[in-house]
Amino acid sequence: MMTDNSPINETLLQIKYARVVSFLAQTLGVSQERALDLFYNSDTYKYLSKKAYHLHNMCDAYLVDEIMQELQAKQ
Secondary structure (H helix, E strand, O other), X not given: XXXXXXXXXXXXXXXXXXXXXXXXXXXXXXXXXXXHHXXXXXXXXXXXXXXXXXXXXXXXXXXXXXXXXXXXXXX
């Protein structure tokens, strides 16, 4: 049985981050670097990285939508 801190689980989480950042860049029409900045400064990332609310189980589109809602709320 794997633990939450296993190297495989951490690698899968990093791959998920990369997919979300890429989808965010495509959706917003911004560079990968800008999308990465938006991602790492979002509350969604904070919750995702702590595995709070089981966001790591949500699809990439849901996570991008959450980040976009955060950005709209900040404007």
